[in-house]
Amino acid sequence: MVRTIASIPLAVHEHLMIQKRRIQNGNSKTRLSLVTGTHGDELEGQYLAYMVGSFIDEHIEQFDGILDIYPALNPMGIDSIMRGIPMFDLDMNRVFPGTKDGTTVEVICSSIIDDIAGSDVCVDVHSSNIFLKEIPQIRVSVPTAETLMPYAKMLNVDFVWVHESATVLESTLAHTLNSRGTKTLVVEMGVGMRITKEYCRQLFDGILNLMKELGMWKGETAAVREPVLSIGREVGFVNSDEAGIFVPCADFGDNVKRGDHIGDVLDPLTSQVVEKVQAVCDGMIFTLREYPVVYGGSLLARILQPKKEGE
Amino acid sequence: MKKKTLFSLSSPYREQLEVIGYRFGSGRKALAIVGAMRGNEVQQMYVCSRMVQALKKLESEGKIAEDCEIMVIPCINYYSMNIGKRFWAMDNTDINRMFPGYNLGETTQRIADGVFSQLQGYEYGIQLASFYQRGIFLPHVKLMDTGFTDADIMKDFGLQFGIIRKPRPYDTTTLNYNWQVWETKAFSVYANATDEIDVQAADEAVNAILRFMNTRGIVSAQTPPGYVTLILNESNTEQIQSESAGIFFRQAQIGKTVERGEVLGRIYDPFDGELVSEVRTPVSGTVYFAYNSPLINAKTVCFKIIK
Numbered sequence A: 001m002v003r004t005i006a007s008i009p010l011a012v013h014e015h016l017m018i019q020k021r022r023i024q025n026g027n028s029k030t031r032l033s034l035v036t037g038t039h040g041d042e043l044e045g046q047y048l049a050y051m052v053g054s055f056i057d058e059h060i061e062q063f064d065g066i067l068d069i070y071p072a073l074n075p076m077g078i079d080s081i082m083r084g085i086p087m088f089d090l091d092m093n094r095v096f097p098g099t100k101d102g103t104t105v106e107v108i109c110s111s112i113i114d115d116i117a118g119s120d121v122c123v124d125v126h127s128s129n130i131f132l133k134e135i136p137q138i139r140v141s142v143p144t145a146e147t148l149m150p151y152a153k154m155l156n157v158d159f160v161w162v163h164e165s166a167t168v169l170e171s172t173l174a175h176t177l178n179s180r181g182t183k184t185l186v187v188e189m190g191v192g193m194r195i196t197k198e199y200c201r202q203l204f205d206g207i208l209n210l211m212k213e214l215g216m217w218k219g220e221t222a223a224v225r226e227p228v229l230s231i232g233r234e235v236g237f238v239n240s241d242e243a244g245i246f247v248p249c250a251d252f253g254d255n256v257k258r259g260d261h262i263g264d265v266l267d268p269l270t271s272q273v274v275e276k277v278q279a280v281c282d283g284m285i286f287t288l289r290e291y292p293v294v295y296g297g298s299l300l301a302r303i304l305q306p307k308k309e310g311e
Numbered sequence B: 001m002k003k004k005t006l007f008s009l010s011s012p013y014r015e016q017l018e019v020i021g022y023r024f025g026s027g028r029k030a031l032a033i034v035g036a037m038r039g040n041e042v043q044q045m046y047v048c049s050r051m052v053q054a055l056k057k058l059e060s061e062g063k064i065a066e067d068c069e070i071m072v073i074p075c076i077n078y079y080s081m082n083i084g085k086r087f088w089a090m091d092n093t094d095i096n097r098m099f100p101g102y103n104l105g106e107t108t109q110r111i112a113d114g115v116f117s118q119l120q121g122y123e124y125g126i127q128l129a130s131f132y133q134r135g136i137f138l139p140h141v142k143l144m145d146t147g148f149t150d151a152d153i154m155k156d157f158g159l160q161f162g163i164i165r166k167p168r169p170y171d172t173t174t175l176n177y178n179w180q181v182w183e184t185k186a187f188s189v190y191a192n193a194t195d196e197i198d199v200q201a202a203d204e205a206v207n208a209i210l211r212f213m214n215t216r217g218i219v220s221a222q223t224p225p226g227y228v229t230l231i232l233n234e235s236n237t238e239q240i241q242s243e244s245a246g247i248f249f250r251q252a253q254i255g256k257t258v259e260r261g262e263v264l265g266r267i268y269d270p271f272d273g274e275l276v277s278e279v280r281t282p283v284s285g286t287v288y289f290a291y292n293s294p295l296i297n298a299k300t301v302c303f304k305i306i307k
């Protein structure tokens, strides 16, 4: 059943609507919310939402519980290829929890939180941005790591990144829901404006496994992979120092040694290599730049270092 | 006056970005003024250019106090200005959400770091600010309340209102907030317009900043008398939102004193022209913000009233 959870009149003959679909079967009230489309330029979650929804529809007899699918928290952004909310140029993930009596975006954010709150687990699917490609990973903040780690491990991702919490991140959907007791996991996978079928498939298996662990799914599941955890490891950031065109020579998921040549920044006008890009540490490349044009400071890669000896 | 490139960044396809600072006087770092950080902040850049003119004159007349240095940065993000964008052209990030910056980080973090390193150590800091919504403001001064800056100092601007804002999580990465963390007493001055030039409001902002510098002993300048500033918390202002959507006609002007129940604006159906709602004020007070676009959505802030 499709429900509209927020609807705000726009200036000319249209409403800004946030919709979800509820799939319910059996007696269990266990509820999983699958949320995506906060950033209009991230589309991996669109295909995943379809995969999960259509699969459960087909196998409804093996499903016991409530699955809420929110494919587009920022529908106008997706429609117009904008990361933020068009007209407001606001990143929704800086507006949560919102307020009931606030302005358009605040009201929408508040309605979304009220609707999702109370779910047993919420999975918020992002796909990096148009600049970077990410291996399927879950990001949790240090204070929530203990509670969320068991669920993160169920989701069939390659990597779980436990990061420091920053004040500015208090306005995210995940922070708001977690602080209200709804376990919320943020997935980052793939790249903006594209669908990577294999990653959607991988996370689909993870979601099915999570539902099985929650007692919502009675059917078959595939074996899930054990994710690499960031705990006790450092993440190395490779940023460009020069401006030009970045052409990588390393691959995503590669294990590299500090100093290894991983790509070049080129100048198409002078035909020169302006920067030879090297790995800043040993480890696995889990983020790699997808969009070639770079400035000084543009992120080119992230490398997960091996565990330090003795830890 | 000394003109200096404070920070530069090379671009793959454009002339190098140069953040230019104009320094007046010498010695102790007394005041830094920052203009446009976003591509639509034309009024903010204009006010700074007028400050450069005013300070040039004061300097030639020997009216800058001894052991006082003043710096003006008219524009940081002219790259976006030149191509009609608001945020950083490449990745749409907002430089004023990147402070204090990071010299090994992303591009806009590096810009913020490069500029902020030049902005530290000043006793006072003034940012010409803009609002994220389209609208016009009564010129006023705002303080992000971090507990560092005495709100009463806002009176020295002689503007009608000084507003104290309680910082929200997303404010913690702005210039104003970080200036105060690094012990610069920082203020935001709102000079009515953003993407248009309002000369009268710019005059008011320039006079307010000169008045401030005068009272603080940084320059000796002649300025017209200012207001006795009313200092208030942002929570003491009333935000009026549109109840419906359509074509918006504003009745009340900025600065107008209004009575409770008065009609401030009207919203009409965009197709058949029927009146769909009247925007009435639930409180009496002074209008200090007004939405000024012909089309309006529901739940949009159309007026702010100082009670």
Ligand SMILES: [Zn+2]
Residues within 6 Å of the ligand: A038, A039, A042, A126, A127, A128
């Ligand atoms: Zn995202």
